[in-house]
Amino acid sequence: MQVGITGGIGAGKSYICRIFKVLGAPIYNADIQAKMLMREDPKIIKEIISVFGKDAYLQNGMLNRPFLARQIFSDKRKLETMNSIVHPRVADHYNDWVRIELQIHPYVVKEAALMFTNGNYKKLDKVIVVDAPIEKRVQRVLERDHRPKNQIEDIINKQQGEEKLFNLADIKLQNDDSSLLIPEIINLHRSFSNYEILVK
Numbered sequence: 001m002q003v004g005i006t007g008g009i010g011a012g013k014s015y016i017c018r019i020f021k022v023l024g025a026p027i028y029n030a031d032i033q034a035k036m037l038m039r040e041d042p043k044i045i046k047e048i049i050s051v052f053g054k055d056a057y058l059q060n061g062m063l064n065r066p067f068l069a070r071q072i073f074s075d076k077r078k079l080e081t082m083n084s085i086v087h088p089r090v091a092d093h094y095n096d097w098v099r100i101e102l103q104i105h106p107y108v109v110k111e112a113a114l115m116f117t118n119g120n121y122k123k124l125d126k127v128i129v130v131d132a133p134i135e136k137r138v139q140r141v142l143e144r145d146h147r148p149k150n151q152i153e154d155i156i157n158k159q160q161g162e163e164k165l166f167n168l169a170d171i172k173l174q175n176d177d178s179s180l181l182i183p184e185i186i187n188l189h190r191s192f193s194n195y196e197i198l199v200k
């Protein structure tokens, strides 16, 4: 079974994935894997340099994340170009990963900020949307990242199309401290672990 976890910036996707991980589920973090491919895949590196210039990488070959973040989160066209370079490769990489993981685990969790606008949710058996009040999300990201507040607002703006489709999710988790998350996640873990048996 393939479970997706999505939600806007700072909603708590990674926080919830850490709990699924403790319960034994393999987690695919699309943000992290995208960065790995952007650093290691020669074809992607070439395309990124041709669009964004040599400043896209630091001298040691690492991604120049603040530079790229300034470029793509303030310019819709550049964001779309970046998506078209990176997302197809992430999709292939995820497909290779999931084939192996599902041989040994009853379910996997894919964490990604984008899942509905690109149609990826259709390949997943269940999708969880994590949500929290906007002020809380901004506050969490201000504490987590060294990111200017206006960039957080830009990102929220760029993710609006995705948020409009959150009603397509199967499960909604409110991560606003108003309810206990861990028992809810343990229940989901139990039902996902038995999903194939119940469906068959």
Ligand SMILES: CC(C)(COP(=O)(O)OP(=O)(O)OC[C@H]1O[C@@H](n2cnc3c(N)ncnc32)[C@H](O)[C@@H]1O)[C@@H](O)C(=O)NCCC(=O)NCCS
Pocket: 008, 009, 010, 030, 031, 034, 035, 038, 063, 064, 065, 066, 068, 069, 072, 079, 082, 083, 086, 087, 090, 112, 113, 114, 155, 158, 159
């Ligand atoms: C520009 C980059 C290098 C900035 O890295 P940085 O560590 O500063 O930010 P981080 O990756 O944590 O992203 C910040 C927030 O923006 C969101 N975000 C990242 N990429 C996108 C995107 N293409 N569309 C919408 N939201 C995005 C993240 O989910 C997160 O909420 C990085 O975000 C990136 O490479 N993005 C493009 C690749 C991509 O689409 N990744 C998302 C998963 S496929």
Ligand SMILES: Nc1ncnc2c1ncn2[C@@H]1O[C@H](COP(=O)(O)OP(=O)(O)OP(=O)(O)O)[C@@H](O)[C@H]1O
Pocket: 007, 008, 009, 010, 011, 012, 013, 014, 015, 016, 031, 113, 140, 141, 144, 175, 176, 177
């Ligand atoms: N319920 C919670 N209690 C305490 N801290 C939390 C909770 N949920 C999230 N956080 C913290 O808030 C910050 C943002 O959460 P997290 O990184 O999981 O969000 P995200 O949805 O994965 O964000 P992004 O889209 O930016 O990757 C993190 O520092 C995380 O540890």
